[in-house]
Amino acid sequence: MADGELSTVKAGATWGRRVWALVKAVVPTILIFLAVGPVIGYFAIMLPIAMTATGGPLGPLEGLVSTLGLLPLGALFAYMIGYGPALVTGAAVALADCVVDLGSYRTPAAIVLGAGVTLVLFLGISELPDRPRVEALDGAASVAAAIGAMAAGVCAMIAPRRAPVWPAA
Numbered sequence: 001m002a003d004g005e006l007s008t009v010k011a012g013a014t015w016g017r018r019v020w021a022l023v024k025a026v027v028p029t030i031l032i033f034l035a036v037g038p039v040i041g042y043f044a045i046m047l048p049i050a051m052t053a054t055g056g057p058l059g060p061l062e063g064l065v066s067t068l069g070l071l072p073l074g075a076l077f078a079y080m081i082g083y084g085p086a087l088v089t090g091a092a093v094a095l096a097d098c099v100v101d102l103g104s105y106r107t108p109a110a111i112v113l114g115a116g117v118t119l120v121l122f123l124g125i126s127e128l129p130d131r132p133r134v135e136a137l138d139g140a141a142s143v144a145a146a147i148g149a150m151a152a153g154v155c156a157m158i159a160p161r162r163a164p165v166w167p168a169a
Contacts, residue, residue, distance in 0.1 A: 018164075025164035026094040032159040033090025033152070038082030040151040042074045043067070045143075082151070085118040089152045090159075092117065097161050107156045114152020119145040 050063035067074075093110045096102060102109050122144040 021164040022098065025098055025162040026091070028162060029094035029097065029159045030087065030090040033086045033093070033155045034083060036158060037086030037090070037151040037155050038078040039075055040154045041082045041147045042071070042078035044147045044150040046070070046074060085114070085121050085148050086151065086155075088121070089114045089117045089148065090155065093152070093156060093159075094162070098164055101163070102161075106161060107153050110156030111149045111153040114155075115145040115149035117152075118148025 046067045047064070050067045051060040052063070053059070054062050089110070092113045093106075096109065096113075097106070119141060122141050
């Protein structure tokens with residue numbers, strides 16, 4: 001084997017190890033956002049509604065119990081609606097971790113990313129021409145952005161920062 005062929009094989013293996021290091025740094029954060037984000041979004045929208053829906057001294061407790069009781073069905077819908085924003089926000093936060101050390105600003109950055117991604121996806125979906133327009137939902141976009149922000153903030157606190165560890169060249 002010539003000396004040039006040996007260096008070509010070595011460079012290819014290093015490139016593969018670098019890609020593997022990037023995958024190991026990005027994928028766990030994305031999976032945490034995918035697994036936890038929609039459920040946090042469910043609680044972010046349901047708890048305020050359920051805990052204020054019933055009056056009286058036991059109203060908040062009844063609301064909490066009903067929110068937990070509806071969790072199996074609510075989580076199903078939360079995952080159906082929230083997997084897209086969770087995936088995109090998780091990927092954005094994970095890639096930001098690889099490029100910049102956000103330090104203590106990681107959670108606020110994730111909150112801004114979560115609100116922005118959810119808002120962009122919500123507005124993109126609501127502007128499709130074949131969907132009926134619902135004019136009674138004024139402010140639904142801001143509610144969606146707030147839910148995305150809360151879910152992203154909690155997920156960023158749960159997911160530790162994983163910077164890729166590059167192998168030696």
